[in-house]
Amino acid sequence: MRHGAAALGVSLLMVSLMIASLLLFPIRPFEPIQGATLIETARLCPAPPTPCTPDTASARPVPLTWHVAPEGAGTWLEQDQSGIHSVRFLLLFDRVGGANDATALYLPRFSDAIQIEVNDVTLTKGRDTKGNLFHLGHRPFFTTVPNPLLQPTDNQLVITLSGYSFQSLSLSPVYAGEVSTLDLTFQIQMIFRAGMARVNFALGVLAGTAFLLFGLTQRRDPAFLWLAAASLAGAALCYYWIYPNFTANPRKWVTLWTMAAALQVWFTLNFIVGYVGARLVGLRLASGCLVLAGTGCMLWITETLIRPAMMLTQLSILALSLSILFVLVFYRARLRLVNFAVLFALYSMAIALSVTEWVAHYLLPDSEPVVTSPFIPVVVVCSLLWIIFYQLAQSLSQYEDLTRSLQTTIDERTAELHQSYDRLAVQTQQQTIDDERQRILLDLHDGIGGQLVNALAYMATQPDQDVVLQTALEDALRDMGLIIDSLEAGDSIATQLGLLRGRLESLLQKHTIELVWQITDDPQLPDGGPSQNLALLRIVQEAITNAIKHADARSITVRTTARSISVVDDGHGFTLPDPDQPTGPNTGSGSGIGLAGMQRRAETVGVDLEIASTASGSSVTLSW
């Protein structure tokens, strides 16, 4: 709530400051012009059919700007049956220049339909002040008076102003003088009033159509549809300035432009609410109903109520405009600072202009403020253009960001692709190696392995046993088994030991030796691989076969910890090789690679080999 109050306060303060600056420092709009007379008083004429002459006109002149409100209708006001009232002024002016020069009349501000007679000659043919009123209240008036019509002095100018009974009639000072000077002043005023209305109309139609097409086809974004609606409502508001007599029905006339103004504000509110990403359904619905009811009711209410209804409707439109400002301030955190600042400045300016217009029209009718209403649509159009420009800039920078991030992503993906290519190449290579290893394994297995087994089976059936050959074949078969195990179960030394045990089974049975198996822990070399494990297993195999074949043991114990393997037997021991005599007597035929070979292998793998032998048994311990 505090935020809301603060936002409202800021909005009101901003608008008040602007209104004050417009009202307190007015540019006096009716300055004397060189070469022209500024007529600042007029006499009122009685209602027709009494002619308007110096004799019939009011004795006392009234100061211009002179204003008559419907409720204060005096005797000078003529009221006809069709709800149109009129007032007549008599002004006197002198001819300027020589006998051949025309004299121009310039009326910067009046309300609403106008008829001009000079010396009883009507100069405004085709512009009705009865029936279908030709509403010219929003533009200046200029005419030249042909020279033959004029006397050197005291020419009689009769101005008849008409309007609907709910409109006030007013006349500001009148200029009479040189054609060229007044024409220029008139043209400048025209650009700011009717000209601006035309530009605004065209802009509103163009922008509205563009937003509508864009909203329908490209984005399906309701924000663009609200923008389109606001633009088109703005165009409708300008339409009544461009076509002063588009309808003869006073109710339709007043309803159209008040409703157009109200809807423009309401659509803009809807757009802004969506633009800042808020919902505020209640506010939007309530204000929408209020606006439609307030403006729509003017089609039916009694004629005397139309003027108060107009006042109230315009006030509620102002309140609605303030709520736009309020929404902007309240949700300012959702907008970039520059975007918020521009939109806030533009909308508060539009509101200030509207308020000034309203105050001048209803509360200070006799004052002479600058005409502000033509600038309101300009400010609104500026805000639209700003939004378009800002969105475009945002889109561009987003597009650039997107391109940049896409490029980064592409670079990253390319790098990843290269990496995965490399990985794939490594994998393919590994797969090829594995396939080839499998093939070699199968060849070893079925080919050489099968042949060795077959040869041993053959030898077993022969009467003459060649022990040396048989042992050699059996050793070869066991070694091959180790090689194959190291490739197939190379990561687990315990499993390789288990497999080794299976292959030694027949040898153990032949020698009737008990094997005590104590593989409690899975030994693990610090940086072991298949070849390290193979070397380790070879040493263990050598130790066990040595114990079986040469130690005459009854029992062999194989024991492991995580960092050691030991083979202990209860045989008679063996002679350790003399360092000076590497080939000891017990390392001869049948003992395979021998103790020296075991030592060498242990060094290669980086494990300690400890061999102890006594008459009551020996032990081989590998530790690391």
Added chain:
Amino acid sequence: MSQTPPAQHPPAPSAEEGAGHSVLIVEDKAHTAGRLRLAVEACAGLFVCGVAHDLASAWTLFQTQRPRLVLTDLGLPDGSGVEIILAATQAEWPCDSLVVSVFGDRNRAMQAIRAGAKGYLLKSDPVEEIGQQILAVIQGGSPMSPKIARYLLNVLGPSFDGDTDPERQSLTERELEVLNLVARGYKRREISEILNISVGTVGIHINNTYQKLEVGSNIEAVMRASKIGLI
């Protein structure tokens, strides 16, 4: 199936030579085949109903002799022994199969076990043991080598990435203990002593593990196996 008395078996032509279970030997190497034949015949309760040296003759003998057990090599001159293992698994009569292998290479051994083989024997196994193992299989046991146990631990054991797929048949704690001991080379008798259970119970645990492998032979297990095979 394993309790079926031999008398109920369809009488094979050579059954007249002696009572017992008929064994078909499929092995291409003549002397190896001869040794296997000796091993089988040395065992009471078993007799050899035929010896084939290639797949073609093995087929003929398998159909005509209707053996109780097929002992087959895998690398045969005219094909893989896995085919005869499959035939044994799908036979109308009770028929078990065992692989004889030089070293028991893991990939082919697993292939054979998935095809229905009860396990494998090493060709170098002592003659007496070959007959005993065949008898054990006929009585419902399954031999398991450390290599197969290690493989099963890898495929069915607790995974390292901590995934707990309820679909996967995981091993019980006891089965894990048994498998771990088999993988380290312990014999069934030793395992029963260590775990304080009977030898028969060890065999049941081993059989159950095999069954879980068959049930669990879904894509994931195969993927894991092939992944491990790559290492």
